[in-house]
Every structure is written in structure tokens, then in C-alpha cells.
Amino acid sequence: xxxxxxxxxxxxxxxxxxxxxxxxxxxxxxxxxxxxxxxxxxxxxxxxxxxxxxxxxxxxxxxxxxxxxxxxxxxxxxxxxxxxxxxxxxxxxxxxxxxxxxxxxxxxxxxxxxxxxxxxxxxxxxxxxxxxxxxxxxxxxxxxxxxxxxxxxxxxxxxxxxxxxxxxxxxxxxxxxxxxxxxxxxxxxxxxxxxxxxxxxxxxxxxxxxxxxxxxxxxxxxxxxxxxxxxxxxxxxxxxxxxxxxxxxxxxxxxxxxxxxxxxxxxxxxxxxxxxxxxxxxxxxxxxxxxxxxxxxxxxxxxxxxxxxxxxxxxxxxxxxxxxxxxxxxxxxxxxxxxxxxxxxxxxxxxxxxxxxxxxxxxxxxxxxxxxxxxxxxxxxxxxxxxxxxxxxxxxxxxxxxxxxxxxxxxxxxxxxxxxxxxxxxxxxxxxxxxxxxxxxxxxxx
Amino acid sequence: xxxxxxxxxxxxxxxxxxxxxxxxxxxxxxxxxxxxxxxxxxxxxxxxxxxxxxxxxxxxxxxxxxxxxxxxxxxxxxxxxxxxxxxxxxxxxxxxxxxxxxxxxxxxxxxxxxxxxxxxxxxxxxxxxxxxxxxxxxxxxxxxxxxxxxxxxxxxxxxxx
Numbered sequence: 285x286x287x288x289x290x291x292x293x294x295x296x297x298x299x300x301x302x303x304x305x306x307x308x309x310x311x312x313x314x315x316x317x318x319x320x321x322x323x324x325x326x327x328x329x330x331x332x333x334x335x336x337x338x339x340x341x342x343x344x345x346x347x348x349x350x351x352x353x354x355x356x357x358x359x360x361x362x363x364x365x366x367x368x369x370x371x372x373x374x375x376x377x378x379x380x381x382x383x384x385x386x387x388x389x390x391x392x393x394x395x396x397x398x399x400x401x402x403x404x405x406x407x408x409x410x411x412x413x414x415x416x417x418x419x420x421x422x423x424x425x426x427x428x429x430x431x432x433x434x435x436x437x438x439x440x441x442x443x444x445x446x447x448x449x450x451x452x453x454x455x456x457x458x459x460x461x462x463x464x465x466x467x468x469x470x471x472x473x474x475x476x477x478x479x480x481x482x483x484x485x486x487x488x489x490x491x492x493x494x495x496x497x498x499x500x501x502x503x504x505x506x507x508x509x510x511x512x513x514x515x516x517x518x519x520x521x522x523x524x525x526x527x528x529x530x531x532x533x534x535x536x537x538x539x540x541x542x543x544x545x546x547x548x549x550x551x552x553x554x555x556x557x558x559x560x561x562x563x564x565x566x567x568x569x570x571x572x573x574x575x576x577x578x579x580x581x582x583x584x585x586x587x588x589x590x591x592x593x594x595x596x597x598x599x600x601x602x603x604x605x606x607x608x609x610x611x612x613x614x615x616x617x618x619x620x621x622x623x624x625x626x627x628x629x630x631x632x633x634x635x636x637x638x639x640x641x642x643x644x645x646x647x648x649x650x651x652x653x654x655x656x657x658x659x660x661x662x663x664x665x666x667x668x669x670x671x672x673x674x675x676x677x678x679x680x681x682x683x684x685x686x687x688x689x690x691x692x693x694x695x696x697x698x699x700x701x702x703x704x705x706x707x708x709x710x711x712x713x714x715x716x717x718x719x720x721x722x723x724x725x726x727x728x729x730x
Numbered sequence: 731x732x733x734x735x736x737x738x739x740x741x742x743x744x745x746x747x748x749x750x751x752x753x754x755x756x757x758x759x760x761x762x763x764x765x766x767x768x769x770x771x772x773x774x775x776x777x778x779x780x781x782x783x784x785x786x787x788x789x790x791x792x793x794x795x796x797x798x799x800x801x802x803x804x805x806x807x808x809x810x811x812x813x814x815x816x817x818x819x820x821x822x823x824x825x826x827x828x829x830x831x832x833x834x835x836x837x838x839x840x841x842x843x844x845x846x847x848x849x850x851x852x853x854x855x856x857x858x859x860x861x862x863x864x865x866x867x868x869x870x871x872x873x874x875x876x877x878x879x880x881x882x883x884x885x886x887x888x889x890x891x
Binding site: 522665693 | 755762787821829831834850855873880883
């Protein structure tokens with residue numbers, strides 16, 4: 285690189301604590317440090333859970349050093365020993381990753397080597413290790429390799445993974461091809477495992493300020509008892525409170541589905557239309573020899589900027605979910621309507637207001653929700669919100685809080701009765717567990 | 731004892747003030763599916779902003795819209811690169827690409843951190859999260875979250891470089 289080698293140290297601290305009115309105290313704490321000198325790097329992640337937050341694995345209780353690694357990175361090859369994350373293809377065959385908001389961490393403890401040719405025309409990676417089981421490792425291990433060939437806008441990848449620890453080794457394999465040219469893109473993947481397989485096809489097109497993408501996926505018996513693969517829901521992840529009350533989760537026994545998005549902007553208007561339709565495969569169901577609807581939704585969002593100060597969003601989501609994944613005829617239908625506004629006052633303040641309504645004749649029937657968030661460029665923000673089930677339970681889920689952000693530091697203090705779900709406050713979105721009490725979140729990076 | 735503490739603090743500050751550059755080696759995806767590393771961003775000519783976002787992050791999208799609306803004017807006043815790093819997994823990859831084009835974010839450079847390797851290396855704990863680097867790749871400013879007007883504070887920092 286021709287530059288002087290320097291010692292560098294970077295790190296982050298994150299602490300999320302809940303004082304529940306029951307009373308009980310819960311807290312998740314993370315410290316991550318990385319050191320680098322030239323081509324050498326090393327790091328640790330320490331975790332401390334005096335009592336893990338509700339919704340997190342109770343086995344996390346205690347203190348540990350589940351992340352530690354050393355690595356050497358040359359221009360065309362690299363080697364890592366210790367705990368690491370990686371992914372092959374789209375992750376259906378293998379993915380190890382961390383998501384603290386979900387309480388998910390399936391890092392591998394072992395080794396990894398990789399090399400590539402100049403221009404990255406050909407690359408190869410091999411890895412192996414034991415799956416994390418806080419604070420140490422489980423007896424389950426995994427070994428795999430991936431090779432990729434790239435030329436022009438075409439990429440061809442192949443991988444194989446062996447899972448060991450539950451009887452005889454289980455061998456999985458995958459093949460992936462992708463093609464990008466101009467505004468058009470396509471990607472196809474086939475994954476096989478003993479007794480199961482999965483196929484994914486993605487197509488995308490864009491021209492000017494118009495774009496569209498569609499993904500189709502078929503899964504048959506793709507559950508991984510190791511918890512080392514990635515089977516996300518194909519449908520849109522909802523950001524609004526009421527639209528995310530009953531999200532769809534992948535039916536790994538067997539499903540076929542598609543999801544499509546269209547985006548378009550013109551003169552201060554922005555449009556987004558999304559649709560998703562999932563069917564359960566007949567051989568994954570007990571009583572049917574035809575595909576049965578498991579989930580479908582249509583989402584329409586229209587945004588309009590009215591001059592420099594005001595922006596409004598109108599959003600509609602029409603959802604129908606089969607809780608039995610199509611095994612029984614009964615479904616739950618719900619229609620969600622949202623009005624969302626952002627007004628910037630002269631000076632430093634901005635106000636966000638939301639009103640939401642969920643109409644349904646099933647489950648807990650109708651809901652309504654509202655929220656207000658006043659924030660300042662100085663870093664301060666206060667918010668209040670309430671989500672009210674007036675159709676059945678009469679329950680309120682409310683929260684009021686204040687947050688402060690400066691540079692890489694953020695503190696967030698809130699009190700309320702919170703239903704588990706995604707919430708945005710002070711400009712940051714994260715997953716929150718259900719609680720009735722006070723929660724303090726602190727994070728800092730350097 | 732006091733001397734040792736002062737020395738340790740000075741050493742720590744000395745190291746950290748160099749700013750963390752271990753992220754420069756991390757492999758990320760380009761818009762056309764190829765691979766690169768953030769070392770490519772350091773061209774010794776232009777400062778660059780790195781903004782972490784994901785498809786369902788409302789405030790990330792608000793911030794990118796706000797920068798996009800003034801990006802051309804700001805480029806005329808003080809050129810800088812705006813590098814948008816999408817932290818979505820592979821499921822949302824095609825959606826992220828479509829969203830970026832459909833919202834008219836012209837002039838931005840897009841990269842995809844599908845397994846959050848760069849997100850971890852840069853210690854991003856939540857989004858939106860923005861970093862400003864000078865032309866030599868030295869970190870000069872970072873900010874978590876978004877409130878309308880934050881983009882103007884960012885541009886003042888860019889102009890001060």
C-alpha cells in the first residue's frame with residue numbers, strides 16, 4: 285500500500301437494561317475491541333448478561349468472551365483463526381451472523397482461509413469450526429468451501445458444507461449464478477440437502493427513476509437443526525407498528541412464493557407498491573394434495589414533499605395470514621391504514637406525527653395507534669406513543685421517552701408498556717422486547 | 731500511580747486518534763455483484779461520507795432523501811463522495827437496489843454489506859449512522875440517528891476540511 289503502518293484500535297460498547305415493574309432487572313451488555321497493525325488484526329467481543337432481556341435465550345446468563353480472533357490479510361489471500369462470521373450464496377446453505385436486536389449470534393469458532401486472483405476473477409474460501417453456544421462452543425461443528433468465478437457482469441458460485449455432531453455428517457451443496465447488465469439483473473440459486481432442496485430466482489429492472497424487482501422461492505424440507513442457515517420471510521418487513529403485528533414467518537417444511545416491488549419518483553412524489561403471495565406445498569401439509577395459501581399481502585405507499593418543511597406519507601397494507609400455513613381453511617385478514625407526517629420548524633426542531641388504524645374481524649379485531657416525536661439537531665429527542673386494541677382486549681401499549689445523541693454516543697431512556705416489535709425513536713430503529721417498566725439503552729463507538 | 735494512569739490514557743488517545751482503519755480490508759459487494767474493499771474509497775483527493783442504511787430504516791431513507799435533494803448544489807460548492815452502505819441481508823439486496831434507483835438517489839455510490847462484516851468492523855450499533863472521512867481516509871466526524879437538519883451540520887463539517 286506504500287503507507288506507513290500504524291497501530292489502530294477501535295471499539296464499541298452497548299448496554300440495554302430493563303427495570304420491569306414485576307419487579308425484575310434485565311441487562312444485555314457488549315464490549316467489542318479490534319486492533320490492527322499493517323496486515324495483522326485481532327479482536328475480542330465480551331458479553332455480560334446479569335439477567336438477559338425478556339425474549340432472549342435464558343442460557344445467555346453470565347459473562348463470557350465468545351468473540352476472539354486473529355487474522356492476517358494479504359492482497360490476494362487471508363487467514364483467520366478464532367471466532368468469525370461468514371455466509372455462502374444467499375445464506376440458505378450456510379450463514380453465521382450476529383443480530384443483537386434479535387439476540388442471535390451463531391458465530392463459528394475455528395479457522396478460515398481465502399484467496400482470490402487479481403481482478404477477483406476467481407476466488408476460493410474454506411472454513412471450519414464449532415458453533416457458538418454462550419459462553420463457549422457447542423459440540424456441533426461445520427466445515428465447508430466456496431468457489432466463485434466472475435467475468436463481465438456474470439458470476440457463478442458453488443459451495444458445499446458438511447454439518448457434524450448429530451449422528452452421521454449431513455452434506456449440503458449449492459450453485460448460484462447472477463447476471464448484471466445495464467439496468468437489468470438476475471440471480472438464481474439451487475440448494476440441496478439430504479431430503480430437501482430450495483430454489484430462488486430474482487429479477488430486477490431499473491430505468492431512470494423507475495425500478496421493479498421480483499423474487500420467487502420454493503423450499504422443501506429446509507429446516508436446519510444446527511441453526512446455521514438463513515431462511516428469511518420473502519414478504520416485506522413492515523416498519524409501521526400495526527402493520528407488523530402479525531408478520532409472516534417462513535414455513536421451512538415446504539412453501540412456494542413470490543414477492544415483487546415497484547418504485548417510482550416524480551416531482552416530489554415517491555411511490556412504492558409491494559405484493560407477496562406464499563403457498564404451502566402439498567407434501568408439507570397433512571390433509572391436502574394441492575398448494576394452499578399461507579400468506580399474502582399488498583402494500584402501497586405514497587410520499588409527497590410539500591415544499592421544504594413538510595413531508596407526508598400515506599400507507600395501506602392489506603394482509604391475509606393462515607396461522608396453520610394452509611392446513612386449515614381459516615385465515616386472519618387485516619387492513620392497516622397509516623398517515624405519517626414530518627414537519628421541520630424554522631430553527632433546530634422537527635416534529636413527526638403518525639396515526640394508524642388496523643381493521644380486522646379476526647384475532648383481537650381492531651387496533652388504533654398514534655405517535656409523536658419531537659427532535660432537535662442538538663441531539664435531543666422526546667417521543668410518546670400509544671397502541672390501543674379497542675376491538676377486543678382494551679389493552680394499551682404506550683411509551684414515553686427521551687434520547688440524546690452526540691457523535692458516536694447515544695442514550696435512550698423510556699418508560700412504558702411495550703408490545704414486542706420494531707420501534708423507531710430519536711432517529712434510530714431497533715427491535716424491542718415486551719416490557720412494562722423503564723428501559724435504558726446506551727451505546728458508544730470509537 | 732497517577733503518572734501511569736495519565737500515560738495509559740495518553741497512549742489510548744494516541745492510538746485512537748489515528749482512527750480505526752481496520753475496516754479498510756473488509757470485503758463488500760458492489761452494485762453489479764462484484765467485490766471490493768473500502769480501501770478503494772481513499773483517493774487522496776476527495777473527502778467521503780459513509781452512510782449505513784437498510785430498506786426498512788425510515789430515518790435512514792429520510793436522511794438519504796435530504797442529502798439527495800441538495801447533493802448537486804453541494805457538489806458545486808464543495809465536492810465530496812457519498813457512499814451508501816446497505817446493511818440488508820441477501821433477501822433484501824435486490825429490493826435495496828430497486829429502492830435506491832426508484833427514490834432517485836443520483837450521484838451516490840452504493841455498496842452492500844450482506845453479512846454485516848463492515849458494519850461490525852466500523853462498530854455500527856444502530857442505523858442511520860454516518861461517518862465523515864477526509865481525503866486521506868482519516869475519520870473526522872460521526873453521527874448516530876437522523877433529525878432533519880443533521881445533513882446541514884454534516885456539510886458544514888465537510889466545508890471545514
